[in-house]
Amino acid sequence: MPLTLATTTPGEPEIFASLQGEGPSLGRPSTFVRLSRCNLACEWCDTAYTWRFTGDNRFHRDAMAFERRENQVVMEEAELAARIAALEPDRLVITGGEPLLQGAALARMVTALNTARPGMHVEMETNSTVAPHPALDLLVHQYNVSPKLAHSGNPASLALLPERLAAWAADGRAFFKFVIAEEADLAEVMALKDAYAIPGNRLFLMPEGRSSDVIRRRSEWLADFCAANGLRFTDRLHIHLWGDTRGT
Ligand SMILES: Nc1nc2[nH]cc(C(=O)O)c2c(=O)[nH]1
Numbered sequence: 001m002p003l004t005l006a007t008t009t010p011g012e013p014e015i016f017a018s019l020q021g022e023g024p025s026l027g028r029p030s031t032f033v034r035l036s037r038c039n040l041a042c043e044w045c046d047t048a049y050t051w052r053f054t055g056d057n058r059f060h061r062d063a064m065a066f067e068r069r070e071n072q073v074v075m076e077e078a079e080l081a082a083r084i085a086a087l088e089p090d091r092l093v094i095t096g097g098e099p100l101l102q103g104a105a106l107a108r109m110v111t112a113l114n115t116a117r118p119g120m121h122v123e124m125e126t127n128s129t130v131a132p133h134p135a136l137d138l139l140v141h142q143y144n145v146s147p148k149l150a151h152s153g154n155p156a157s158l159a160l161l162p163e164r165l166a167a168w169a170a171d172g173r174a175f176f177k178f179v180i181a182e183e184a185d186l187a188e189v190m191a192l193k194d195a196y197a198i199p200g201n202r203l204f205l206m207p208e209g210r211s212s213d214v215i216r217r218r219s220e221w222l223a224d225f226c227a228a229n230g231l232r233f234t235d236r237l238h239i240h241l242w243g244d245t246r247g248t
């Protein structure tokens with residue numbers, strides 16, 4: 001089975017070289033691949049074009065519906081590996097949507113990539129709910145794990161899976177990245193940190209926002225909270241640089 005990618009414009013797969021805008025690798029030149037589909041539905045999702053297709057009426061604050069045909073493109077693993085190998089960065093960020101939903105195909109793609117371009121650093125963005133396919137797990141250097149809090153609108157029974165959270169907490173490759181919109185979200189993070197013994201040096205807080213202004217406003221109190229509690233702060237560099245646009 002090939003991979004289903006998101007698109008920048010109809011028919012064009014979302015594969016691009018940029019700077020990692022979030023988390024422990026912020027600022028590093030990286031090639032991004034965005035896969036389509038997600039098993040969650042966050043109210044403030046900034047990539048709803050990966051999952052909120054016509055007929056899907058799960059709540060989203062923009063209530064946008066996307067035509068599946070214009071927003072998905074299917075690609076063979078070898079073709080994707082060749083496109084990544086042809087770009088400059090020696091780091092790959094696989095994102096979505098929820099990329100681990102396509103774990104077996106991703107394992108085949110990264111295996112091909114390792115032949116075409118040995119030494120690539122492979123970083124995976126995930127919403128925390130899907131166990132990595134065992135073959136893929138052997139090929140990933142870093143996970144950026146973003147469990148979704150109550151303000152995402154997802155029921156905790158879908159978004160916060162104890163077995164998964166415990167597994168990520170125990171994996172030194174996994175960096176947690178919580179999206180924070182309100183000060184009320186902080187108590188929820190601290191409870192998860194305690195419950196799963198997540199070390200502060202692997203726990204990032206990131207302001208929710210799709211514009212520089214909103215991110216800046218929330219950063220003021222969020223950065224103070226991080227400093228006072230031994231947690232890491234991450235900006236959303238790509239939003240400041242390029243705004244909320246596909247392919248950046
Ligand atoms: N530059 C850049 N950095 C990112 N880090 C995580 C991203 C994502 O959408 O998962 C992302 C993205 O879309 N662009």
Ligand code: SF4
Pocket residue numbers: 038039040041042044045046047048050096097098127148
């Ligand atoms: S988990 Fe990520 S891709 Fe899925 S709905 Fe939430 S923010 Fe969007």
Ligand SMILES: [Mg+2]
Pocket residue numbers: 046047
């Ligand atoms: Mg994003």
